[in-house]
Amino acid sequence: MAEKKIAEKKIALISDSTGDLGERFVFALTTQLPSEKLAIVKFNFVTDMDELTYVFKKIHAGGYYLIFHTVLSEELKNGIETMSREKKIPAFDLTGPPTDFLIKHLKVKPSWDVKSLHKINETYDKRINAMEFTTNHDDGLGLGNLKGAEIILIGPSRTSKTPTSIFLAIKGFRVANIPIVQSVDVGDTLSDLAGDQRVFGFTIKPEKLQEVRNKRIPELGITPPGYTDLEIIYQEVEWAEKMYRKYKWQTVDITDRAIEETAALIERMIRKYRLIG
Structure with missing residues (x-):
């Protein structure tokens, strides 16, 4: 018997900024509907009625089932309500009900000033800059310029330095990561970082590291000498x-931690350092 195919249903997300928050919120909701095949498509930086009209033409032509929106302008909110009614596409305002809730209980009036979104865009720009810095300082790159790094990760090969760096960069931190190998000399770079509270040394149970490296072998094509030898990994x-002890760096054991957990731990530690320093 042929397996029944589930038709994909497209959900439009309209935003006058990046749309990232709305996208994450809608995605979280859709995870509770595993039987449905849903696709979220962002239409971001929609800031005037002409752009909104153009977006609705695409939404209507694309056969979208639903619309969520995170616009602040009353004009755009009204425009979405009118156009969605005309096109017979259900639309839901993600910012309206929460704002009404705040107004009611805090007894304040919103400014509805779209210019305040520049603060959000500044945060977005910071994240982009952090991503660029982190990419340029990945896996030992840019060792001659670590002054701009807010976080420096150090550890043996395959201890999740790069994915943790990227995760932290997405949150706006400029991260450098440095692989260390017993047989490779990186000059004075490490000794120059002695006592630096930006530095986090990654460690892991040798058996777990051996398991991770064994999975990596097919991608490498060749196996470096001692790469998966448990005795050498212990050493x-x-x-x-x-x-780490010699240079007085903070040690992070990643053995039983997901990347998100490791990143959250480092973020807490670095923020504590900033408050103290």
């Missing part, structure tokens, strides 16, 4: 931890 981890 490597012990050597790394000794270095």
